[in-house]
Amino acid sequence: MSASADTPDTDRGTAVFGPPAPVLSFSPVTLSVPGRPVDLQVRVSVPAAGTGLPVVLLSHGHGGSNNLSSLNGYAPLANLWAAAGFAVVQPTHLSSRTLARRLADAPGAPFFWRSRAEDMSRILDRLDEIAHTVPQLAGRLDHDRTAVAGHSLGGHTASLLLGARTTDPGTGAEVDLRDPRIKTGVLLAAPGRGGDVLNGWMADRVPFFHGTDFSTMTAPTLVVAGDKDDSAHFTDIGPGWHADPYHLAPAPKTLFTLFGAEHLLGGISGYDADETTDENPERVAAVGHLTAAYLRTQLQSDPYAWQKACEALTTGTAPAGRVECK
Structure with missing residues (x-):
């Protein structure tokens, strides 16, 4: 039986995928990394049962809250x-608000754009160690079967791992952080193109955005963009900026x-999070x-x-959004 167009989104998901399975979550798994400050x-979250589990690396945004921009968010x-x-x-990337005071003067602060991508590759290097740590x-x-997903600044991180390139603002060199072990990904409210369109008051604080090149991002990717996500602090071209990676x-x-979605896409960074401007559980x-369905099919x-x-x-009379593919 197909779900009705008037059925709430939570119920429609259950109708399509069945009731949610029990989940186990374990944190922190602590990895010592030479040279990392x-x-x-x-944090690792998995279904309580099952084997052959595909892996999704989830990169948090910079965020306005404290713990939501860490392993405790999303x-x-x-x-x-x-x-x-x-x-x-x-x-928990070095850019996390939980580490802001401690790392305020560290090289790469406050965004640590390169380190964020390197964190993900290190996790893949040490998956066996992580798996043996988690009961x-x-x-x-x-x-x-590995994917990457990221929201906002985490979307920039994910795009680099999927093959997008940028220019190191310190050296002028092109940076390639693609990890071939990552097969597919999801970009959630990710930054768009750089150059002259970056004319908001935050533009000078993110020079690593300016050289972003999506032409090398060849991996299959789902780009999720809110039609009300107007990031005027970065650009004046409106919500369409977040569709640039597509x-x-x-x-x-895809x-x-x-x-109707703004930058938090209804509240994906946390349950009842105060920073959400468009809270909408559906x-x-x-x-x-x-996104789960996209990853299930791609993997x-x-x-x-x-x-x-x-x-x-x-589809139907109350669609959540529209989909385009190429």
Whole structure:
């Protein structure tokens, strides 16, 4: 039975994917990294049962709150993705607000754009160590099915891992941080192109945005953009800026434009988070279910998941958004 167009998004997701599975979450897993000013800490969320779990690396944004920009944030997505059959690994990047005072004078502060991407590759290097640290996880991960996702600044991090390049503002050299172990990804309210369009008051603080080149981002990627996400502090071109990773990167790419959504896409960074300007649990559920379905299909867990999710959530009289593909 298909879900009705008038059914709330949370119920539509259950109708398509079934009831959520129990989830286990463990943190922190602490990894000592030579040369990193503090240890790398991660949270791991997984379904309570099952083997051959695909891995999703989730990169937090810079954010206005404290713990939401750390391994403690993004529970609305991490829990849903884990319930959908993924092992979700969330690092606390050096840019986290939880480390801001301690690392205020460290090289790369406050955004640590290069270190953020390097964190993700280090996690993949040490997946076995992570799995043996988390109770009941050893032997359950599929190292060959790996994805990356990121929100806002985390979307920039994810785009670099998926093949986008940028120019190091300190040296002028092109930077390639692509990790070939990552097969696909999801960019959530990610930054768009640089250059002259970066004319807001924050533009000078993010010089690493200016040289972004999406033409080399060849991995299959889902770009999620809110049609009300007007990041005027970066650019005056409006919400379409966040769709640039779709328009400026080569196929295969998919764009999900989320209706009525601002930068937090309904509240994906945390349950009842004060920084959310467009709080909408149904919108968050739509983002969670559609992104999970995209990853399930791309990572070959379910070839029909994406099609079913699109039919349930982007059609009828009250669609959550619209989808474009190339």
